[in-house]
Amino acid sequence: MLDTMAWRTVLQLFVVLAAANRAVHQAAHNRLATRSLSAELVYSLSPTRNISDSLVTFGIADTSKNVLVCIFDDKDGSVMKKLAKQIDGKPEALDKLSSIMDFGLIQKVYQLRDSFNEDTISDHVLSRIVAKDFIS
Template sequence: MSIRVIKNEFYMDSTISLALFRNVENAKEVRQNVMNGTFEAALLKPSMICDPFQVIVAANRAIHLNRQNKMITKNVHSEILFCLSPTKNISDSFRKFGLADNETSVMVVVADDIDGSTMSAICKCVKGELSDAQDVIHLTETKLIQKIYKIPDEELVVSKLLDSIVSRISSKDVLTL
């Protein structure tokens, strides 16, 4: 039951912090704190995440786009949400992958929180149980993910769901579903 901090292998001065909360009672308040700038983070629906690696790939992509001054959205955290989505529709990305007010679980992603102060503030704000990020697999809605990413059952015979998703995230600029 911990916060996972990953060093970005391409940008050594960059980190990605992940935290999964379950039985959240105040999703609306947490979301409002992000929207009004109290703290910067990406708040994700765990049902749309099949593995933390999916989030790490999207976050690395967002950080890279930020460093290249090629982001589509306003900040790196909203870019993480956008990078998770297989489409180029920003509002659709937020609706499908972002936290809704009635959610009871949330995956929090914070980029470049070197001293841990942002994640610490979020942990104090969230009224819920901190779980291991890997536990997100128990909250995954596989069929919904397949539908959104347009992954047919036949593809899963030769590829894992995570591999198919990562391929789509990585090739978003080239191919839009």
């Protein structure tokens, strides 16, 4: 399974890993809020419980310039090789994430005050991912 998401809404790779872990956990316990593991990953990143809003905010669109591709269960790399042929663009190293992300957009999506900086915002976003099932 794979997923693509708008790279500019992702603060750090660790946040994506936390969301992926949540998605896999939900799938393992038959508690997906969405219909697929890929959609659950995108949903897990969102601060809201609205699936449609999550997909619009964190998913890709025709106008997306940078995407982050996440692949689940690709031990031999065959899915990645097949997918790479379908992407019109060039791969970038993950350390470029900080130059592509849009800090202002992330603050807006998570409704954060200006007092948050790039270090403290990660903690806040991770807390929201972990607590998503307990907050209504």
